[in-house]
Amino acid sequence: MTRIVYVNGAYRPETEAKVSVFDRGFLFADAVYEVTAVIGGKLIDFPGHCARLRRSLGELGLPSPATDEEILAIHRELVSRNALDLGHVYLMVTRGEADRDFAFPKAETPPSFVLFTQARTAIETPEVGRGLRVASVPDLRWGRRDIKTVQLLYPSMAKMEAKRQGKDDAWFVENGEVTEGTSNNAYIVTQDGTIRTRALGHDILHGITRAAIMRVAGELELRIEEKPFTIAEAQGAREAFITSAGAFVTPVVEIDGAAVGDGRPGPIARRLRAAYLEAAIAQAI
Numbered sequence: 090m091t092r093i094v095y096v097n098g099a100y101r102p103e104t105e106a107k108v109s110v111f112d113r114g115f116l117f118a119d120a121v122y123e124v125t126a127v128i129g130g131k132l133i134d135f136p137g138h139c140a141r142l143r144r145s146l147g148e149l150g151l152p153s154p155a156t157d158e159e160i161l162a163i164h165r166e167l168v169s170r171n172a173l174d175l176g177h178v179y180l181m182v183t184r185g186e187a188d189r190d191f192a193f194p195k196a197e198t199p200p201s202f203v204l205f206t207q208a209r210t211a212i213e214t215p216e217v218g219r220g221l222r223v224a225s226v227p228d229l230r231w232g233r234r235d236i237k238t239v240q241l242l243y244p245s246m247a248k249m250e251a252k253r254q255g256k257d258d259a260w261f262v263e264n265g266e267v268t269e270g271t272s273n274n275a276y277i278v279t280q281d282g283t284i285r286t287r288a289l290g291h292d293i294l295h296g297i298t299r300a301a302i303m304r305v306a307g308e309l310e311l312r313i314e315e316k317p318f319t320i321a322e323a324q325g326a327r328e329a330f331i332t333s334a335g336a337f338v339t340p341v342v343e344i345d346g347a348a349v350g351d352g353r354p355g356p357i358a359r360r361l362r363a364a365y366l367e368a369a370i371a372q373a374i
């Protein structure tokens with residue numbers, strides 16, 4: 090099916106949507122993005138994604154392409170025009186079109202603003218039932234991973250290295266500790282039942298699903314500590330899991346060839362997933 094995508098104020102068939110070869114998103118990865126899940130035609134955690142977009146734009150001095158209300162309206166229009174029931178909306182803002190120059194173009198340069206939908210067939214994938222196998226790789230990304238930029242080459246390379254090893258995904262390791270996954274936040278459940286994940290800072294993306302999981306875990310009276318962990322600690326944990334707008338909460342059952350717990354998705358990850366989805370769907374807009 091030919092999708093309808095949004096490009097700089099217009100809704101167009103994907104085959105007719107164009108951005109310039111001089112766009113700074115293309116030439117310099119001078120751009121930020123968001124991914125918002127859609128379930129039952131409704132947007133999951135939209136206010137959080139919009140707030141993080143504002144923060145990313147602000148950190149890079151990128152101009153804002155629209156108000157929050159306009160951004161919501163575009164999301165809804167795309168969901169409706171593409172009859173999207175399950176999937177996500179991808180949003181990207183670049184510093185716009187200008188002759189190639191390392192210096193930013195003049196401030197009046199209009200940003201490029203692109204959104205499109207991507208459908209998925211099921212919430213419960215085989216991976217969720219089986220659990221993910223991850224491989225560790227050194228974290229060679231830049232030092233501002235809290236800004237959601239489109240500089241995704243190294244995460245793509247890490248994903249490919251994981252696949253080369255026959256695994257599902259990679260976890261980044263820096264100074265002996267796990268930062269996060271290629272496109273998700275990483276967690277373990279320690280032997281005393283505490284959920285542990287790295288604290289927010291410049292070294293990880295401030296996941297919107299992570300924030301929601303914190304709330305849900307609180308409601309379930311599960312203990313959470315924001316503290317980094319090593320690969321050895323993860324391998325010796327009771328459970329491990331990841332979160333993202335695409336994966337929601339997905340169990341991790343193997344790390345660098347070692348089974349986590351009994352090698353099957355753990356009860357806390359499964360409870361969190363169910364509780365997160367229930368709350369997120371109830372609050373979807």
Ligand code: PDD
Binds near residue numbers: 270273296299334335
């Ligand atoms: N990725 N960490 C990284 C490096 C990410 O790229 C993502 C999201 C997350 C989780 O953030 P959130 O819960 O807000 O989705 C953590 C998106 C889904 C992507 O790139 O497709």
